[in-house]
Ligand code: NG6
């Protein structure tokens with residue numbers, strides 16, 4: 001009897017403790033699209049595509065006109081967001097193959113570890129692209145270290161990108177649905193004997209490649225990288241949105257009584273664009289537009305689910321993209337032919353892979369029902385700052401040196417004092433934003449890559465007054481030599497010791 005009473009009061013105590021530590025902590029949901037451009041969301045001014053669910057967040061939250069990713073490609077961008085450190089400080093933070101080892105050191109403090117320390121349940125769902133395993137992965141065993149080791153209690157991921165092998169879902173380090181009698185093997189060096197590739201078996205393709213993407217074929221789509229076996233575990237691209245949206249909803253339902261942090265990486269509109277048949281033809285712009293509408297649907301599902309669970313007023317939702325837009329990223333999917341008047345980068349110059357604005361300036365929305373007032377903010381904000389800003393929000397002390405800055409009031413729309421400056425990265429090269437100005441140091445290299453996007457290699461360097469010239473049409477570096485040199489000096493002061501990633 002006594003032990004029962006003890007047990008009863010202990011659980012009351014536990015409940016009470018939960019009420020104090022747990023109840024008032026807002027949940028955090030970060031939704032990151034893949035290659036979605038500044039002009040791809042109708043709330044950002046485009047009239048060529050209609051994204052009602054993203055618009056709801058943008059129009060009822062804080063819509064940032066100067067929101068940035070740290071990098072113009074996925075891996076470094078995600079690294080910056082999750083570690084609070086500039087990605088160019090880690091020489092390995094560049095586009096990773098599907099069999100790359102975990103990029104973030106297990107010793108590194110991360111945003112999800114901070115959330116765990118604050119009592120949150122954490123999840124990473126969807127696109128990963130930060131490496132998993134030790135560089136010599138056996139996909140038929142538990143793959144580690146991975147998301148768990150850097151702070152995610154639960155994970156359900158694609159290892160890299162939807163155009164790279166392995167084309168399987170990895171849940172908590174285990175390939176989902178794998179048959180032990182049909183082991184999965186992956187290689188980024190050599191093909192496996194007798195396995196078809198896009199070069200040897202073009203007749204197997206339902207989607208054709210234009211550059212890269214001519215190795216293993218799965219689901220009629222040629223990929224980067226080779227793989228063999230694991231047939232029962234291979235994903236169906238057209239079902240991926242339903243799969244991950246379902247996983248996210250399940251995580252939210254199961255953790256509705258705890259404070260949670262969910263990082264949801266959408267795979268759209270990255271190539272290969274293979275949306276579910278429900279969305280095929282919905283945009284009139286071919287697979288790229290249809291994939292954007294599928295992503296919009298997915299975001300709507302998550303928001304509606306939070307509402308259904310009664311959690312919307314206690315959940316801070318961030319929506320953004322890992323880098324800027326691209327039309328032809330290696331497949332002939334009519335993105336270029338069907339784009340019409342649509343401008344994926346909006347008024348900005350460049351796109352994915354670019355040091356020009358459209359490489360890193362992306363849709364960036366903070367939505368918190370009842371807590372954040374609708375507004376448009378021109379504060380300079382970056383995904384790098386989530387770590388220090390969320391630390392401030394949940395009153396979790398952040399020890400150590402981070403590039404992440406606490407700009408919480410700006411993120412919540414309470415003021416417009418964002419960062420004063422920011423270093424951005426593209427293809428291992430750096431550029432600098434400060435105030436209204438964008439500085440691109442002198443770089444050798446091609447004007448464009450195979451996608452047709454401008455990279456921002458300017459032999460003489462560039463200086464742009466974004467207030468007067470948002471589209472970066474007028475390089476004023478010679479006219480404003482003093483300004484250029486002053487900014488360049490400040491840029492070198494921040495990036496000293498950095499040598500271009502090879
Ligand atoms: C490039 C791929 C591109 C895309 C990109 C990563 C080729 C020719 N191009 O190497 O298709 O996969 O890597 O994109 O292979 S990201 O958004 O994940 O950074």
Ligand code: CA
Nearest residue numbers: 034035074322
């Ligand atoms: Ca991307």
